[in-house]
Amino acid sequence: MSRRARIINPPQDLKRRAISATKGLNIELTPGELAKIETAVHKSKDRFVGQVAEKLKVLRSTHLVAEKNPGIHTMYLGQLLDESLAIKGLAGTYGFHLVTAVASSLNDFVMNRTAATDRQLIVIRLHIDMLYVLLARAQQPRGGMHAETEGELLASFKILTAKYA
Amino acid sequence: MPAKIDLSAVRFLLVDPSPISMELTWDVLMMMGARTVRKCANTDRAVEALRNAPCDIVIAEWNTAPMTGLQFIDYIRTSPQSPNRLLPVLLMTARSEQEYVLQARDRGITEFLAKPFTVEGFYKRLVSIIAFPRPFIDAETYFGPDRRRRAVKGFSGPERRVISAQ
Numbered sequence: 001m002s003r004r005a006r007i008i009n010p011p012q013d014l015k016r017r018a019i020s021a022t023k024g025l026n027i028e029l030t031p032g033e034l035a036k037i038e039t040a041v042h043k044s045k046d047r048f049v050g051q052v053a054e055k056l057k058v059l060r061s062t063h064l065v066a067e068k069n070p071g072i073h074t075m076y077l078g079q080l081l082d083e084s085l086a087i088k089g090l091a092g093t094y095g096f097h098l099v100t101a102v103a104s105s106l107n108d109f110v111m112n113r114t115a116a117t118d119r120q121l122i123v124i125r126l127h128i129d130m131l132y133v134l135l136a137r138a139q140q141p142r143g144g145m146h147a148e149t150e151g152e153l154l155a156s157f158k159i160l161t162a163k164y165a
Numbered sequence: 166m167p168a169k170i171d172l173s174a175v176r177f178l179l180v181d182p183s184p185i186s187m188e189l190t191w192d193v194l195m196m197m198g199a200r201t202v203r204k205c206a207n208t209d210r211a212v213e214a215l216r217n218a219p220c221d222i223v224i225a226e227w228n229t230a231p232m233t234g235l236q237f238i239d240y241i242r243t244s245p246q247s248p249n250r251l252l253p254v255l256l257m258t259a260r261s262e263q264e265y266v267l268q269a270r271d272r273g274i275t276e277f278l279a280k281p282f283t284v285e286g287f288y289k290r291l292v293s294i295i296a297f298p299r300p301f302i303d304a305e306t307y308f309g310p311d312r313r314r315r316a317v318k319g320f321s322g323p324e325r326r327v328i329s330a331q
Contacts (some may be wrong), residue, residue: 003305010298010310011251014221017174018295024171024198027292029285037284040196044189051185085228086183089259092281093189100281107259 045094049138052091055083056132063125066116073115080110080124087131098150099134102127105157109165123164127157170295172199176218179204180211180225180237181257186280190224190257193284197291208232212240215248222294227258227265234258235272242273242308250308251301253294257282273309275299 018024025033059080066076084107091099106127109120116124130153145153177199181187187204194202203220205211208229214220223241227234234256241247241254253275258265261279269277276290299310 005302005304007311008251008301008303010300012298014175014253014295015298018171018221020169020171020174022169024169024173025288026169027296029288034285037193037196037288040192041189041284044192048185048189082228085259086186089257089280090183090186090189093283094281104259 041093045138048090048094049135052087053132053135055087056128056135059083059128060132063121063128067118067121070115077110077113077116081107084110084127096134096138098145098153099131101154102130102134102157105154105161106131109161117164119164123160126160130157168296170292172197172291173201175199175295176201176221177203178211178214178220178223180208180223180229180234182206182226182229186226193287197288208237208240211237212246215241215252220249220252222291223252223254225254225256227256227260227269235268238269238272238274253298255290255294270312271307273307275310 029037062072062076062079066072084103088100088103088107091097091103106124109123109127113120172194177194179187179190179202181190181204184206187206191202191204203214203218205214208231211223211225211229215223225234225237229237232240238254238256241252242250254273255276255278256269256274257278257280258269259280266277266279275294278287278290299314301309302311
C-alpha cells in the first residue's frame with residue numbers, strides 16, 4: 001500500500017523577517033522603484049557587451065581551428081552550446097532581443113551535435129558573425145535594423161538551419 | 166499601510182557558472198536592497214556554502230556543474246545531508262520550453278524564471294517566495310512545494326490530500 005501524502009506547513013520565519021510596514025520595496029513595484037532597479041541593468045550593459053564580444057572572439061579563433069581539425073569538433077560544439085545558451089539567456093534582459101533570437105537559433109542548431117560538416121560550420125560561422133555585428137551596433141535601437149529587416153534576417157536563419165540540420 | 170518587502174533581511178545564495186549572469190543577478194538584488202548575497206560558481210561550493218552558513222533563498226542556474234541545477238535541487242530536497250529540505254529555490258534558465266518547466270516543477274523547485282528575465286518578473290518570483298510561501302507535500306514520489314497553485318473552477322470533489330493526511 002502506498003504511503004499517504006503529508007502536508008507540511010511552510011516555515012513563516014522568512015516572511016516574518018522580510019515583510020515590513022516601513023522598510024523596503026512595495027509588493028507591487030511602483031514605476032519609480034522599477035526604474036531605479038533597472039538602472040542596475042543599464043549600468044552593466046557595456047560590461048555585458050564587452051564580455052560577450054570577448055567570448056565571440058574566442059569562438060571565432062576556435063572556429064578557424066575547427067575548420068581544419070575535426071578532432072576538436074566535439075569540444076567546440078560543446079563550447080558553442082554553452083556560450084549560445086548564456087547569450088540567449090542574458091541579451092534580452094539588456095534589451096538586445098535580436099541577439100537573443102540569433103543565439104537561440106545557434107543553440108538549437110548545435111544541440112545534440114558532436115560533429116559538423118563544412119556547410120554546417122559555415123552556418124555556425126554566420127551566426128557568430130551576426131552576433132558580433134549586432135553587438136557592435138549595440139548603441140543603436142534594434143542593432144540599427146528596421147523591424148522588417150530583423151524579421152527577414154530571422155526567417156533566413158530559420159531556412160538556413162533547417163536546410164543544413 | 167501596504168506591506169513592503171525588505172530584502173536586506175534575506176540571505177541569498179547564487180549558484181551560476183557564468184560570471185556575466187552572476188554579476189547581473191547580484192547587481193539587481195543589490196539594487197533591490199539585498200545585502201547578504203553569497204556567490205558560488207559551482208555546486209560543490211554551493212553545497213559547502215549551505216553547510217557553513219544559513220541561507221533563506223537559493224537562486225540557481227539550471228546549467229551548473231558538477232551537479233546540474235536539477236540534481237542540486239534533488240540534493241536540497243531529498244539528500245539526508247541537506248541542511249534544509251524546505252529551502253526555497255528559484256531556478257533560472259534560458260531553457261524555457263514547457264518540458265523543462267515541468268521537469269523542474271516535479272523536482273521540487275519553488276519558482277521558475279525563464280531567461281532572459283525582466284526585473285519585474287524576477288521581483289515577482291521573490292515576492293511569491295517570501296510573502297506567499299506554499300505548503301510542502303511529502304509524498305512517496307515527490308517532496309517539494311505544493312504544485313497546485315490554482316483552484317480549479319467547478320471542482321466539487323473531496324480535497325484528497327487533506328483527507329489522506331488526517
